[in-house]
Amino acid sequence: MDVNVFLIVIDTLRRDVMSLYGGDTDTPFINEIARDGVLFENAVSSGNWTPTSHMSIFSGLYPGEHGVHENYDEGDEVIFKKMLEYDGHWFVKDLYKRGYSNIGYSTNPWLSPNSMFDLYYSSFTFFSSEYLTEREMEAVRDYKKYGKNRIDATEYLLLHGKFKEFSHYYHTFRWMLKKKREYGYPFYKASDIIIDNILNSSFNEPFFTFINFMEVHEPSSSWELDTDDRKIKYNDLFGFDVIDDRKIKDVKEGYRKSLKNVDYEIGRLVNFLKKKKMYDSSLIIITSDHGQAMKEQRKIPFYGHGNFLYDEIIEIPLIVKYPGNVKIKRKSGYQSLVNIKKLIENAVDGNNEDVLTEETVFSEMFGPIHNLKRLSDEGIIKKMDNIYEKIIEYFPKRKAVYSKGFKLVINGENGEVEEFTFHGKKANVSEHPNVIKNLRDEISIFRGNEKFVV
Amino acid sequence: MEYNKRVEGGLSLNAKEDIARVVIRDALERYKRPFVVWSAGKDSMVVLHLIKSYVEKNNMEMPPALFIDHGQHYDETLELIEKISREWNFKVIYARNEDALNKVKDGKIYVKDLDEENQREVRKIGFLEDYFEYSLDTDVGNHVLKTVAMNNAIKRYRIDALFTGIRWDENPARSWEVFISPREEPPHVRVHPILPFTERNVWEYTFKYNLPVHPLYKQGYRSIDGKYDSKKTSDKPAWEQDLEHTYERAGRSQDKEGMMEKLRRFGYM
Numbered sequence: 001m002d003v004n005v006f007l008i009v010i011d012t013l014r015r016d017v018m019s020l021y022g023g024d025t026d027t028p029f030i031n032e033i034a035r036d037g038v039l040f041e042n043a044v045s046s047g048n049w050t051p052t053s054h055m056s057i058f059s060g061l062y063p064g065e066h067g068v069h070e071n072y073d074e075g076d077e078v079i080f081k082k083m084l085e086y087d088g089h090w091f092v093k094d095l096y097k098r099g100y101s102n103i104g105y106s107t108n109p110w111l112s113p114n115s116m117f118d119l120y121y122s123s124f125t126f127f128s129s130e131y132l133t134e135r136e137m138e139a140v141r142d143y144k145k146y147g148k149n150r151i152d153a154t155e156y157l158l159l160h161g162k163f164k165e166f167s168h169y170y171h172t173f174r175w176m177l178k179k180k181r182e183y184g185y186p187f188y189k190a191s192d193i194i195i196d197n198i199l200n201s202s203f204n205e206p207f208f209t210f211i212n213f214m215e216v217h218e219p220s221s222s223w224e225l226d227t228d229d230r231k232i233k234y235n236d237l238f239g240f241d242v243i244d245d246r247k248i249k250d251v252k253e254g255y256r257k258s259l260k261n262v263d264y265e266i267g268r269l270v271n272f273l274k275k276k277k278m279y280d281s282s283l284i285i286i287t288s289d290h291g292q293a294m295k296e297q298r299k300i301p302f303y304g305h306g307n308f309l310y311d312e313i314i315e316i317p318l319i320v321k322y323p324g325n326v327k328i329k330r331k332s333g334y335q336s337l338v339n340i341k342k343l344i345e346n347a348v349d350g351n352n353e354d355v356l357t358e359e360t361v362f363s364e365m366f367g368p369i370h371n372l373k374r375l376s377d378e379g380i381i382k383k384m385d386n387i388y389e390k391i392i393e394y395f396p397k398r399k400a401v402y403s404k405g406f407k408l409v410i411n412g413e414n415g416e417v418e419e420f421t422f423h424g425k426k427a428n429v430s431e432h433p434n435v436i437k438n439l440r441d442e443i444s445i446f447r448g449n450e451k452f453v454v
Numbered sequence: 455m456e457y458n459k460r461v462e463g464g465l466s467l468n469a470k471e472d473i474a475r476v477v478i479r480d481a482l483e484r485y486k487r488p489f490v491v492w493s494a495g496k497d498s499m500v501v502l503h504l505i506k507s508y509v510e511k512n513n514m515e516m517p518p519a520l521f522i523d524h525g526q527h528y529d530e531t532l533e534l535i536e537k538i539s540r541e542w543n544f545k546v547i548y549a550r551n552e553d554a555l556n557k558v559k560d561g562k563i564y565v566k567d568l569d570e571e572n573q574r575e576v577r578k579i580g581f582l583e584d585y586f587e588y589s590l591d592t593d594v595g596n597h598v599l600k601t602v603a604m605n606n607a608i609k610r611y612r613i614d615a616l617f618t619g620i621r622w623d624e625n626p627a628r629s630w631e632v633f634i635s636p637r638e639e640p641p642h643v644r645v646h647p648i649l650p651f652t653e654r655n656v657w658e659y660t661f662k663y664n665l666p667v668h669p670l671y672k673q674g675y676r677s678i679d680g681k682y683d684s685k686k687t688s689d690k691p692a693w694e695q696d697l698e699h700t701y702e703r704a705g706r707s708q709d710k711e712g713m714m715e716k717l718r719r720f721g722y723m
Contacts, residue, residue, distance in 0.1 A: 065486060065612070353570075358610075441545065445518055445611055448487035 002206030003323045003348050004282040005095075006269075007340070009057070009210075010262055011050065011108055012217040012305060014291025015043070015317040017256060025256045029267030030319065033284055037321030038328055043335040044361045044402055045290045045314045049306040049369050050110040051079050053289035053337055054117075054212075059089045060341035063364050064450055070306070072391050075371035083115040091341045092208065096120040098348065101204040105194040107214040122204075125197065129189035129214040131180045139172050148378065149228075186225065187258045189214040191265040199272050206348075215262045216292070218304065220254035223247055230370055233304045234381040236295075237394070241382075243303055248295050251303070255292065283347040284321040285340065291316055299418075300394060306369030309400040309409050311424060314363045322352045330354050334361040334402045360403040362446050368395035397452055401442045406432075408439040415453035460622040460629035462650035467658050471504070474647035477633045478508050478617075481645040482517075485615035488645070489547070491604070491723065492519035494534040494668055495678050496692070497619030500659050501647055505617065506542060518545040520607055520616070524590060524599035525555045526680035530669050538666055549607035554598050558588045563598070575602050579720055590680040591707035593717055601721045609640045617645045618723045623652050624702060627714035639721065653702050657693040676702050683707045 017023040020034055021041070046056040052063040052070070063069040068082040092102050104117070104124035111117045111126075118124030128137055147153035157166040183192075191213045198209070219225055224232060235241035266286070273279035293312045295301040305313050318335050320343065322328060335356040342355045372391055375381045384390055397412035400419075406427065409419035420427050420436070429436055444454045462470070482488060482505075490505060492498045502519065509516050521535055539546045557567040564585040565576050576586075581594040589595045608616065615634075622629045635644045651659070653676075660667060670678050674686040676695060685705040688695050703711055714722070 062612070065614075445487070445545065445547070448485075448614075449482065449515060449517075450486065 002100075003350070004203075004206055004278060005100075005208045005344055005347065006282055006284045007057075007208070007210045007344070008266065008284070008286045009054070009212045010216060010259075010286065010288050010317075011212055011214050012290060012292045013259065013288035013317060014312050015288075015315055016312065017259065018317055020319070021317060025259050027259065027263035029263045029270060030286060033266070033270065033286060033321050034319045036325045037284065037319055038330060040318040040320065040330065040335045040356060042333065042402070043287065043316050043318035043337070043356075044363055044400075045288070045316050046337045046363055048290050048309060048313050048363065048365050050108055050289055051083060051115075052365075054111060055083070055086065056337045057289070057340045058091060059086070060091070060338050061089065062338055062362060062446075063366070064447070069364075069366045070369045072367040072388070072395075073371060073373055074367075075374055079110075080115050083110075083117070089341070090120065091344055092120040092210075094345065095208050095348070099206070100348075101207045102210070103201075103207060104210045105197065106210075106212040107190045107194070108212045108217075111212050121210075125194075127190040127193050129217075130176075130185055131183045131190060131193075132176060136172065136176050139169065143169050143173075149380075184261070186219040186221070187215070187254060188261050189217070189258075191215050191262050195265045195268050198269060203276075203278070208344075212289075213262050213265070215258040216255055218251075218292070220252075220258060221247070221250035222254075223250060228380055229304070230375055231380050233302070234370075234372065234375065237300065237302055238382065238384070238390070243295065248303070251294055255294075280325055281323050282321070283323050283344065284319075285343065286317065286319040287337070287340070288316040289337070290314060307365070307395050309363050309365060309398050309419075311407075311421075314400065318356070320356070323347060326352055328352050328354055331357040333357045333359045336361040360401060360442055362402075362443075363400040364398065365395075366397050367391065399443050399447065399452065399454075401439050401446070403439060403442060404435075406435055406439060408436065408443070410440070410443050410452075410454050412447070412452035412454065461652055462622065463652070465650060467651075467655050467662070470648070470650050470655060471659070473650060474501075474504050475508060477645060477647040478505055481615050481617070481634060481643070482508070482514065485643065487611065487613050488517040488615040488617065489520045489607075489611065489613045490517055490617040491619070492521055492535070492546070493679065494521075494531050494538070495619070496656050496660060496668070496671060497621060497648065497651075499619075499665050499668075500651070500656055501617055501619040502542075503659075503663060503665055504647060506544075516542070516544040517617070518547055518611075520547050520549055520604065520613075522600050522604055523548045523550045524603065524680060525550070525558075525588075526590060526599075526682055528670065528678070528681055531678070534666065534668055547607060547611065549603040551599055551603040551606070554602070561588050562586070563588055563595075568598075572598060572602065579716070590683045593713045596713075596717055596722065597720055601717065604723075605640060605721050608642055613642055615643050615645050617647065619648055620646055620723050621651050621653070621656075622649050625711060625714050627718055637721065644723070653697045657697075661693075675705060677706050679706065 015021045017025045019026040020031060045053045047053040047063045051068055055066045055068040059066045068086055096102055102121040104121045106112055107127050107129040143153050146156045218229055236243045290305045291313045292305050293302045293310050295303050296312055298310055302308055331354045339356045346355050368391060373387050376383050376387050392413055398409055400409045405423050407421045411418050417429055420429050440454055490502055492502055553569045553572050554563055557563050562585045565573055579597050586594045620628045631646055633646055668678055671692040674688045674690055675684055676687045676692045678684050683706055687705045
């Protein structure tokens with residue numbers, strides 16, 4: 001019998017908040033799936049933000065292999081272009097060829113028809129995480145033609161006596177704000193609409209359903225609303241406008257609240273599948289593309305994701321409910337997002353062994369995820385003259401390797417050890433010369449012919 | 455065993471070296487994680503040296519070497535591997551089928567003792583008996599101890615291009631090989647820079663560039679692999695034998711040579 005597949009990515013979910021992984025946020029509905037399935041405890045994301053990680057999930061390749069990744073001075077448009085140009089392995093294509101009907105739901109702009117992420121889906125729906133309709137999103141885009149940001153645009157309209165336009169946009173934006181707050185934004189980001197849609201759909205079996213939920217992605221608190229998130233992050237990181245503890249506390253509360261909301265929506269989905277008698281026979285994968293740093297005690301404390309390979313950014317949850325609710329035997333080691341493709345391919349072939357776990361896994365980054373030069377030139381972050389030096393200092397190429405309890409992060413600009421831990425606790429470099437040598441060798445083989453000092 | 459060797463006899467050694475360099479450049483430019491299969495034998499030594507010269511000239515890193523350790527190597531081989539990799543400063547990955555090597559009992563490997571993956575591999579090539587000899591002479595032994603070890607390393611290290619030293623004139627199953635040849639299981643390409651080299655060319659190259667020579671060649675072996683499946687073809691050094699009119703791999707198990715076609719279908723070089 002053909003296996004139906006659900007791949008649910010809870011964008012930006014770090015695993016340590018979940019009670020399943022010893023955290024303080026209980027997710028009763030996800031727990032139920034975990035009870036029928038297998039909880040993988042050592043999953044590591046291959047990249048540290050949406051495009052790199054999702055490309056890994058769907059291609060089975062690490063960012064350095066599929067090539068869709070940030071660089072020191074590239075903006076979003078370059079990454080979009082790389083996504084459009086990518087023409088390699090893609091399991092959605094293989095499922096399509098096998099006769100699967102592929103259905104996609106996303107609230108993440110990187111995963112939308114704009115990046116041709118809808119290719120090989122019979123239906124792919126992108127919803128605005130802010131509950132905006134197509135018309136309203138058009139109004140937002142429209143308004144930008146009067147100025148590069150909202151303040152500039154408003155200034156332009158008022159100075160040029162365009163009061164009628166100003167009044168129109170003012171009322172539209174006020175309505176949008178009111179509406180999204182009523183819908184629960186920022187703790188709800190349209191996961192409810194996605195599930196409503198699924199509950200009202202009919203299914204052509206076999207099918208593959210991909211969902212990206214954005215609930216736990218920032219903004220997670222009211223103080224972040226209406227400010228550019230890049231401004232918040234980088235001004236904090238460079239010490240220009242520091243996010244205080246009270247604000248971080250709000251973020252943490254909001255993050256947990258948002259997770260509860262996603263969990264509830266997943267519960268609605270499970271309930272529906274059970275009623276339709278599709279639950280037991282399906283493969284259900286719940287994971288994340290990366291975590292979220294919340295200014296943990298690090299050499300460079302940071303709020304957000306991308307830019308670093310901290311545990312809280314790359315250690316993610318991974319729960320797999322196999323068809324027939326079989327409990328497969330887990331191997332010891334780590335799970336990488338690059339093996340999700342293999343998991344799905346194997347499961348549709350009726351093979352349910354542990355293909356996720358490997359002895360050694362990697363995570364990599366190639367620079368900051370935003371074009372800081374441009375942000376600085378445009379005044380979104382405070383202007384810095386030595387921006388390139390800062391980029392190399394704060395966001396060098398990095399690679400992390402996990403093996404036998406150890407994690408090593410190397411700065412690829414100077415080959416220095418940035419982080420060395422054993423089961424999450426700081427380990428002493430000089431006490432483990434052989435481990436360091438072996439892990440350095442692993443990274444050196446992994447980098448291949450990329451210019452990366454190790 | 456008689457067959458018509460495919461011999462590229464018209465081109466000079468210089469021209470064949472140039473061809474090899476073009477193949478090497480193309481592969482190193484296009485693939486991210488190249489490895490070189492290296493046995494310390496004469497052919498892979500030439501490939502390794504060609505690559506070494508190329509990367510040194512272009513200020514690139516030397517790709518790691520993959521040494522297939524089937525547990526039956528001559529001590530001289532292991533010493534040479536160790537010595538050259540240290541002197542030339544590159545990494546060697548030892549590809550071993552640990553599970554199979556751990557399960558050897560009185561020179562035999564029982565299929566039921568093997569792990570699931572190895573059992574699958576044994577059945578894949580059509581072997582249905584309960585056990586096989588711990589030997590490289592048979593298709594099953596060769597497959598499990600060499601090909602499976604190599605394929606596992608390809609997966610483990612995510613190798614996308616694997617250089618090997620096979621040549622057209624060695625065996626009919628290798629005589630129609632192309633320079634860069636894609637493989638499916640696991641997905642990667644095989645890169646064959648010295649296909650047009652004859653056995654004579656290999657020795658010419660070896661002495662031209664003063665490459666290290668495995669001591670067994672001097673004793674009369676023409677093709678070296680496992681301790682038990684390589685035999686001398688003469689008492690004269692390999693390069694002094696009648697390379698053109700006798701069969702290079704005559705000292706290797708003829709059963710296996712005849713099975714080359716089948717072994718290659720499952721991923722052998």
